[in-house]
Amino acid sequence: MVLPFSPLSMCFEDVNYYVDMPAEMKLRVTDDRLQLLRGVTGSFRPGVLTALMGVSGAGKTTLMDVLAGRKTGGYIEGDVRISGYPKNQATFARISGYCEQNDIHSPQVTIRESLIYSAFLRLPEKIGDQDITDDIKIQFVDEVMELVELDNLKDALVGLPGISGLSTEQRKRLTITVELVANPSIIFMDEPTSGLDARAAAIVMRTVRNTVDTGRTVVCTIHQPSIDIFEAFDELLLLKRGGQVIYSGKLGLNSQEMVEYFEAIPGVPKIKDKYNPATWMLEVSSVAAEVRLNMDFADYYKTSDLFKKNKALVNRLSQPEPGTSDLYFPTEYSQSIIGQFKACLWKHWLTYWRNPDYNLVRFSFTLFTALLLGSIFWKIGTNIGDANTLRMVIGAMYTAVMFVGINNCSSVQPIVSIERTVFYRERAAGMYSAMPYAIAQVVMEIPYVFVQASYYTLIIYAMMGFQWTVAKFFWFFFVSYFSFLYFTYYGMMTVISPNHEVAAIFAAAFYSLFNLFSGFFIPRPKIPKWWIWYYWICPLAWTVYGLIVTQYGDLEETISVPGQSDQPISFYISHHFGFHRSFMAVVAPVLVLFAVFFAFMYALCLKKLSFQQR
Numbered sequence: 001m002v003l004p005f006s007p008l009s010m011c012f013e014d015v016n017y018y019v020d021m022p023a024e025m026k027l028r029v030t031d032d033r034l035q036l037l038r039g040v041t042g043s044f045r046p047g048v049l050t051a052l053m054g055v056s057g058a059g060k061t062t063l064m065d066v067l068a069g070r071k072t073g074g075y076i077e078g079d080v081r082i083s084g085y086p087k088n089q090a091t092f093a094r095i096s097g098y099c100e101q102n103d104i105h106s107p108q109v110t111i112r113e114s115l116i117y118s119a120f121l122r123l124p125e126k127i128g129d130q131d132i133t134d135d136i137k138i139q140f141v142d143e144v145m146e147l148v149e150l151d152n153l154k155d156a157l158v159g160l161p162g163i164s165g166l167s168t169e170q171r172k173r174l175t176i177t178v179e180l181v182a183n184p185s186i187i188f189m190d191e192p193t194s195g196l197d198a199r200a201a202a203i204v205m206r207t208v209r210n211t212v213d214t215g216r217t218v219v220c221t222i223h224q225p226s227i228d229i230f231e232a233f234d235e236l237l238l239l240k241r242g243g244q245v246i247y248s249g250k251l252g253l254n255s256q257e258m259v260e261y262f263e264a265i266p267g268v269p270k271i272k273d274k275y276n277p278a279t280w281m282l283e284v285s286s287v288a289a290e291v292r293l294n295m296d297f298a299d300y301y302k303t304s305d306l307f308k309k310n311k312a313l314v315n316r317l318s319q320p321e322p323g324t325s326d327l328y329f330p331t332e333y334s335q336s337i338i339g340q341f342k343a344c345l346w347k348h349w350l351t352y353w354r355n356p357d358y359n360l361v362r363f364s365f366t367l368f369t370a371l372l373l374g375s376i377f378w379k380i381g382t383n384i385g386d387a388n389t390l391r392m393v394i395g396a397m398y399t400a401v402m403f404v405g406i407n408n409c410s411s412v413q414p415i416v417s418i419e420r421t422v423f424y425r426e427r428a429a430g431m432y433s434a435m436p437y438a439i440a441q442v443v444m445e446i447p448y449v450f451v452q453a454s455y456y457t458l459i460i461y462a463m464m465g466f467q468w469t470v471a472k473f474f475w476f477f478f479v480s481y482f483s484f485l486y487f488t489y490y491g492m493m494t495v496i497s498p499n500h501e502v503a504a505i506f507a508a509a510f511y512s513l514f515n516l517f518s519g520f521f522i523p524r525p526k527i528p529k530w531w532i533w534y535y536w537i538c539p540l541a542w543t544v545y546g547l548i549v550t551q552y553g554d555l556e557e558t559i560s561v562p563g564q565s566d567q568p569i570s571f572y573i574s575h576h577f578g579f580h581r582s583f584m585a586v587v588a589p590v591l592v593l594f595a596v597f598f599a600f601m602y603a604l605c606l607k608k609l610s611f612q613q614r
Contacts, residue, residue, distance in 0.1 A: 003140055004127055007046035007215050008083045008095060008185040010067065011317040015040040015078030017059075017066050017243070033075065036062050037243035038298075040078070042310065043317050044186070044219050049212040049232065051251075052221040054239035055282060060221040061101075061190055062243065067219075068098050068188045070428060072613055082186075082327065084320030091327040093430035094122075094334065097179030101190040103171035104425045105158045107418070108354040109347060111166075111174055112154040115141045115181045121343050121431040122182035124334045141181050147214075148177045148207040157354070169200030173207050180211060182429070187211065189220040193229060205232050230278040231255060238281065244298035246285055249306050265300060267293040333432060340432040344440035351419070352444055358415050363452060365407045370456050373400045374463025386560040387572060390552070393464070397547045398520050400460060401480060402540065405487030408449070409507055412491040416441075417500035424612045438603035445488050453481035466551055475550035475584070482591040483543040489598035490539075498611040514540040524578040539594045545579055546587045553581035 017037035021029065037059050044050050052060045065071050067080060069089040080087040082095075105114055119137045126132060145151040150173055158174065159165015166174065172192055179187055192208060193201040209232055212218045222229070231251070236258055238247040250257045255277035262268050262284055271280045283289070285297050301307050320326075333340065352359065377396045384390050423437060457477040466472060494503035515521065517531070518540040527535055535541050555569040573579050 002143070002214075003123070003132070003136075003183045004130065005183050005185050005216070006095075008217060009043060009045045009317050010080070010082055010087075010186060010217060011043040011314045012067060012078060012080045013041045013314055013318070015063070015066060015076070015080065017062060017071075017077075018075040019073065035243070036074075037066065040239075040243065040245055041314055042237050042245065042248045043314050044217050045317075046185070046217050047212060047215050048217065048234045049208065050219045050235045050237060051225075051230070051233040052219060052237050052239070053223075053278070053282070055241055055286065056223075058239040058241050059243035060223075060239060063239065064188050064190060064219065064221055068096065069093065070098060072610065079318070081318050083324065084318055085326040088327065090332060091329055093428075094329055095185045095327060097182055097184035097187040098429065099175045099179055099187065099189040099192060100425060101194060103161065103168075103175045104421050105171070105174060105178070106347060106351055106422050107158050107160045107165060108351040110155050110157055111150055111177075112141065112145070113347075113350060114158060114174065115145065115177055117343060117347050118178045118431070119181040120335070121340065121426075122334050122429070124329075127183075140183070144177055144180050147210050148173050148180065149203070150174065150177055167200075169196050169203055172196065172200075172204045176204075176207055176211065179429075184216065186217040187219070189218065191221050191223055193225065194223060198226060201226070201229055205229050208232070224282070225278050227276050227278070230276070238285065240285065240298055241287060242298075246297040246301050247281075247306075248301075248310050261304075261306060265293075265295075265297075267295075333430060335432070337433070337436055340436035341440055344432060344437045345443060348440050348444040352448065355415070358411060359448060362404075362408055362411050366404050366452050366456050367459070369400055369403050369407075370459035371463075374459055377464050379463075379465035384557070384559055384569065387562065387576075390559060390569065390572070394544075394548050394552075395520065396464065397460075397551075398518065398540075398544050400456075401483050401543055401547070402515070402518075404452075404456065405483055405540075406511060408452075408484055408488040409491030410504060412445075412488055413494040413500040413503050413507070416492050416494050417503070420495055420606070423606070424610065434607035435603055438606045441492070442489065442599040442602065445485070445492075449485050449488055450481065453477060453484050456480060456484075472550060475546065478588065479543060479546035479550065479591060482595050483539075486539055486591070486595040486598050489595055489602060492602040493598060493605060495602060495605045496609060514538055517541055519544050519577060523576055525576075539591075542587055542590050542594065546584065546591060548573060548577060549579045549581050549584060549587070553579060553584075 015037055016035060016039060018033040018035050021032055021034050025034065040063060052064060054060050066076055069087075069092060082092060109117070116138060119141050120134070123132055123137050123140070142151070145154055150170070153166070153170060156170075157165050158171070161168070161171065176189065176192065189208065192204050196204060205228075208218060208220065220233070222233075231254065233251055235250050236247060237245065240246045247258065247261060249261070252258065258281065259271055259277055262281060263270055268284045268289075271277060290297060335343065373396050377393065380389070380393055380396075384393065419441070426432065427434065427437075454477070457473070457480055461473060461476055466476065491507065494500050497503040497506060513534070517527070517535045517538040519535060524532070524535055524541075552569050552573050557569055558566045559569055559572060560566050561572060570581070
């Protein structure tokens with residue numbers, strides 16, 4: 001069962017691309033912009049496999065990024081049309097696929113799960129008059145896996161590149177398949193054979209060829225291909241350094257048409273027998289060859305019959321076929337917000353469940369911390385005779401929460417950092433908006449932190465010997481749970497930095513401030529009034545407040561206080577620390593709000609900030 005799709009052509013005329021002039025180059029030139037593409041004209045058609053080639057720095061990937069709408073900066077000029085209609089990026093993302101050179105996938109899901117996830121998010125509920133049910137989507141995924149010869153690996157975990165999971169060649173095929181299950185009409189591939197040996201490259205190119213034979217428009221950047229790989233292409237668009245076209249047309253059998261074009265240029269040497277035509281072409285069209293021949297290959301191309309033929313083709317493709325209409329989709333994404341959330345939650349559940357490195361580390365650390373502090377402060381909870389002992393118990397509770405919280409914060413940062421890279425690719429592909437993705441990851445943390453806080457509370461409460469009342473046990477669990485949760489969400493705010501290493505440095509700086517203004521080392525009544533504002537916005541201060549006042553705020557047993565008369569524990573808590581039990585009605589919702597605030601900031605920063613520059 002093959003899902004229907006509309007074969008679409010792409011044509012572009014006089015495409016220019018500029019970036020702001022780098023600071024180091026401004027010393028030598030007066031221009032404000034650096035031009036990377038110059039007047040590029042060409043076309044890509046259904047059922048035709050086109051190679052984008054050129055020396056390093058010629059602008060191959062730049063041109064593909066411009067045409068695919070993947071550029072995040074710079075200035076673009078020119079006319080780009082899809083089957084005769086002006087290109088609209090919002091609709092174009094729905095009918096196109098982009099296979100990046102770096103094969104970016106979530107490591108903890110299988111090949112089949114990766115494809116089902118992509119298909120469920122990107123395939124619409126209806127194509128023409130055909131309803132696309134979940135069963136049809138899964139059937140389509142299975143058939144595409146057979147097309148690219150991945151069906152025998154469908155249950156293999158993707159893993160991390162160079163560490164575990166799939167080989168480089170298998171990752172390349174997965175990258176292609178993830179785009180194919182979206183049923184695109186136009187597919188861009190950035191160097192699909194880079195880093196592969198001859199056998200692996202042949203397997204990938206067979207996959208690419210099978211894709212083209214379905215009637216799709218496929219464009220690949222390629223760098224110094226072998227003879228077999230080069231001759232798998234139908235057409236070539238060749239760029240010279242500076243982003244100018246020097247050849248655009250058919251390759252022909254054994255690359256004969258391309259060879260004849262260059263051999264017709266006066267002074268260009270003939271190709272040797274059995275010599276790689278791709279290598280020969282790059283050699284005879286190099287900058288050194290231009291200097292030797294005293295000519296510009298781009299100018300020669302613009303005066304050639306081939307250019308006139310291509311110009312006529314572009315003009316023809318720029319006119320819509322009679323009876324056709326422009327691309328239109330009633331919604332920005334294939335799935336509703338709820339559908340996006342459910343799909344993202346499903347993948348996050350798989351990712352978390354299969355990530356023992358993350359979950360076992362934080363669970364083991366929490367268990368170790370609880371047992372360590374419980375054994376050190378064994379049954380000390382109600383055996384309090386003086387203020388020093390009380391402060392020691394309070395310090396134990398505070399230290400335990402802080403240790404576990406900081407561990408949660410630091411351990412979640414690399415997880416978010418890895419998944420953020422995948423998020424950039426998936427969002428650029430139009431799979432979902434940022435909010436459903438972020439909310440799904442936020443929700444996924446809740447049950448894991450709940451389990452963590454549950455056994456932590458049981459161990460600490462029992463070993464330290466606090467009062468066994470339902471209310472006090474609940475409050476201890478409540479404060480611990482939301483403290484662990486806001487620390488975890490605080491760690492997820494690694495998205496405000498370019499990587500988790502930088503995020504760890506930022507987080508560590510705030511740990512010191514959290515400690516200083518927690519209200520334990522410096523009680524609130526003794527904090528200078530010009531710093532008291534930070535006490536009220538310090539999340540750890542509210543944790544300390546909640547832990548102390550719920551366990552000791554109502555105790556009337558007297559304790560000895562150095563330099564003062566004996567006094568009830570509740571009196572000492574209220575006068576030394578400034579904590580009042582009646583204020584728990586404020587402390588409880590504030591702890592919840594801190595978790596909500598950090599989660600919201602994570603989602604907002606994920607949506608608004610991007611450290612991916614193209």
